[in-house]
Amino acid sequence: MNLWQNYIRPKNLSEAMDAFAHAPRPLLPIAGGTDLLLDLEQGRHSPVQTLVDVTSVTEMTALEKRGDELFIGAAVPVNRVTTTPEVAHHAQALAEACNLIAGPQVRNVATLGGNVAHALPAADGTIALLALDAKAEVADPTGTRIVPFRELFLGPGKSSLKHGEELIVGFYLPLTAPHRSSCFKRIMRPQGVALPILNCAVWLERENDTIKDVRIAVGPGGGTPFRATQAEDVLRGKSLTEETFESALETLLAQSQFRTSARRASADYRRHIVNGLFRDVVEIAWKRAEWD
């Protein structure tokens, strides 16, 4: 089967961009390849001349604290994301999300960048990053720039990145502080493709019995990864009572655009089960941010 002809393994961003500029086209960057190679094999993507393997690009494999942010390289395998204590500490929702992706043989190669670049509105890593207020560092032939996370997505499966010209280098996440916490959970079905029917990540900061600040991401709540900003407004500044929660849920349902996906879930069903999922995730995050 014809999938690629040249395989290039740049060691740094400069080499990667050089390959982008000069290697035979069509060209694609490849990280884990757990989705991309299947797209090529199964004909969803036409064969390419060049694959640029970014898994050895130093800038993209770093996972470290930088100032008041945590940097996670786009080519870091999700298994490393789940097992790195800093991630569990500063971005628990992300560690939880990455831990649920596939089995270890896939998690060892699949990357966070790939999870995001596929632009699926319910990718587990993506939903967690969205709630954690991630920013993306993007490289192009002219240099790198910081892009607000949500600007990476145009629609289901459509990334705003220019194919074969731009690369996600990594993600910056704010460091955690006392009384800030996050949580991720999802609901699956045992048949068909291994995409969640629904997933949800919540980050919140608590001040005594009040939600000082909160971010809520739900997938798939629209064509792009969905932030329930209006529900966040409802919760912000309130105590987590049944009444507040109900009001937030109602607002979330009004703002979201749950759709029916064939053989996975109807919009009705998603609207029904979001209640329990959202409740669980908020409550766990709320408890994790406890004031003693």
Add this chain to the structure above:
Amino acid sequence: MWSKSLGNEQNGINGMSNINLTVNGVQHTLEAKPNEPLSTLLRERLRLTGTKIGCEEAECGACTVLVDGEPVVSCIYPAERADGKTVVTIEGLASTLTPTPLPLGEGQGVREKLHPLQEAFVEHGAVQCGFCIPGQIMTAYALLRRNPNPTKDEIRFALKDTLCRCAGYPTIENAVLAAAEALRTGEPVKKPTHIPDSIHRRKTVGHSHLRPEAVEKVTGKAIYTDDLVFDGMLYAKVRRAMIPHGFLTRLDISKAKALPGVVAVLTAEDIPAERNHGLVIYDWPVMVGVGERVRYVGDAIAIVAAESQEIAEQASALIEAEFDPQPVITNSVQARQEGVPQIHEKGNLLKHIKVRKGDIEQGFAEADVILEHTFHTPATDHAFIEPECSIGVPLPDGRMEIYVGSQIPYQDREQVARVMGWPQERVRVVGQLMGGGFGGKEDVMGQIHVAMLANATQRPVKLLFDRQESLLVHPKRHATQIRVKIGAKRDGRLTACETELYGDTGAYASLGEKVMTRATTHSAGPYDIPHVRADCYAMYTNNPPAGAFRGFGVTQSAFAVESMMDKLAETLNLDPVELRRMNALHVGSVTNTGQVLNESVGLTECIDKVDAEMRKHNPLPFKPTVDPANPNLLRAWGFAAAYKNTGLGGGAPDKSGADVELYADGTFQVRSSAAELGQGLVTVMRLIVAEEMSVPPEQVSVLVMDTDLAPNGGPTTASRQTFVTGNASRYAAKTLRDQITAAMAEKFDVRPEQIRFENGIVHVNGNLLTYADVYQEMTASGQKPLVRYEYEAPKTQPLGTGGDMHFAFSFGVQAAEVEVNKLTGEVRVLKVISANDVGMAVNPLGLQGQVEGGVMMGLGNALTEEFIVENGYVVTDHLARYRVPGIMLTPEITSIIVEHPISSGPYGAKGVGEISSIPTTPAITNAIYNAVGVRVDKLPVDQEVIAREIWERGEN
């Protein structure tokens, strides 16, 4: 801002030229090739074929190897990425140990250094077909490297995406625990202790024994068809119609033929003789020719042989085909309607099957309660982890060898010979280890195509299906619609059962008539009912063919009737167990087909034992209990019973032949062309001959699946092999023993009664002879110590004649505890108790694997599996879309063996392969009803349907 120079010359913008990597401690420098995954590099370039390919889509985990200490799926790992890295495969596992591993303990013919994980997999019976085992072991090895003392949950989490279709997940878990302990303590691997011997045990049979081929399966040395390479071998690709119904109007192979590297392109015009194949009816075209009808997407229209797989695929794509599309028949009910297109000359009806007993009108007139309901079950796929592979090898003398993992080697031979226009003896089927079958490797897949191509090119030709082709082409489990009307007295006595079944046999007959006959005869359940009427319409459609699949139609009808039994119990306010007990078949009962059961009916004991075990967990098992920590979670048990024939039945002659031969070194070989597909037949044959000859099992080798070297064992289907080939092996051995007795009696001039066989020694009136001595004595007197025995099972009668339709039945009862989330409808199966009346357990260790695997396959049938075809096009054409249960879904499985021997079986044994899987689905769906009051009447269970019904009732 980026600098323009690339520092590394070898890694320039035109890619790499070499890959340097260390594999199992050996350094290799290999030229980089486009498109090459690591799995191909390992298997084809380094010939490390222990790494298996099951799906090429990162779903099954069979190809797992360690790269720099971490497990990865090598099928989607670009080989070039392994440059500079260290790879460990199954072949290198034992040598990772320091100090060197201990030799494997007693019980093995081959003494070999094994890693404790390998040893534990062997000892615990975690190895069945063996195809997934390298992936399981490598994944477990990676786990133990970072976590030497894992919990069961941690093991499950690590193995969650490493699929085992034989589904010995509980034993895999136990094996990993035992290996971890051995590695921590340095003590030998602990053996399983929880598997009791048969109550009818003898010296050898009835005790747990290891598989003779287990060691090669855990070391990666086991050879499956795709692991074979022949000099000058070509690679084949089949061009398929990819439309569900139409006429082929134009076919142009000229571009394909012109492609460099293509050696042959054949079409229907090149078929030498018989144009169709089939197991019962020759209705399946080897290739569809121009002007002929395409009946499903998988129909072949041309076949290519080329120098490489890549070229064969390119050539196949260059074949031009045009069709005149016809309206598509999408289901069996539609197929029977007036005025719809007729797919075959004789129409869409393959068979109308009728069962009549008593007077159905009278039966319903006598009933106090009558219930009626209609159920639907989907097509499902066997999803054996090893996809189909055939290799045709032409011999200089004009004969043809076919290397293939097939469930029916002699019928492959016949079908190949008929198409080639040859006498059967010109074809030799050389069976290979099979990575699972489950009924899905009974029909011919690539065997005829490789014979044609190998004959045309006079070179060996390999045809390997990828997962997509496997899913598209081979026959499935029949999708059915089953209406059940059941009548009973107020006290629960059943008076009448009427069923109407529709079975979708797809484009070709395969075993459709037989499967749906079994569905029909068993459609009133394992109950003594005076008045029964069943009608089944087995229909052709434009879906992929349906044929044999573990359970053989009874899986479907048991779901329907066992759901009805629970509905009836509820209506009558009776305990569902009591209702079944009251009506259960027993010795003296008459089945729906008029057969009087004279012996070996262990159903009541199965019911009693499962009931008792279940009530130990919960005395009120069918009442929902709420999880105190989460009020949305409700738990309850469900109960179901079933029976399943052993053997072909229905008047078909049911035979198996076996040879038993004594060799000069005093060892024996038993031979039969029956199939070992992972179920454990080879072990059973070995134990039986060891028992009869009074030798240790290690002294008996087994050869199966070779039409030149072994007599016909018949099809490996209908749970029949332990019975028929077991009997053939036993009688062959007995006959050989009698011959030895006669020969020694003459030689030493003693009476035959003075000769005893004990512990591998023949006692002749005080003289002790080894079998090597016996061999010498016999050959010296011109006798060859070889016996061929053709066993014929007790005669059966065709359906409708009222006689014995089957010579034996197995009985099974299961109870399942489920947990249902009433908010989301999610279902988890927590516990399954399975009791099976198998007559006699020849090898309890192997039986354990059959029981656990049966439960898991039944669980998949209930919860995860649905082969979706829309308007004739297959939606579930990848493993990612067709989900089979993994270890995370594995409940706690308790196996209870019930042994009501059948006098005609070997030591009383009857079949178990299918019965172990049949009651699982209705036990689960009945439990769901008991937990949340939702009656599942369409499989697989849909959590959305459950949630919706609950919220529409206003309960959540």
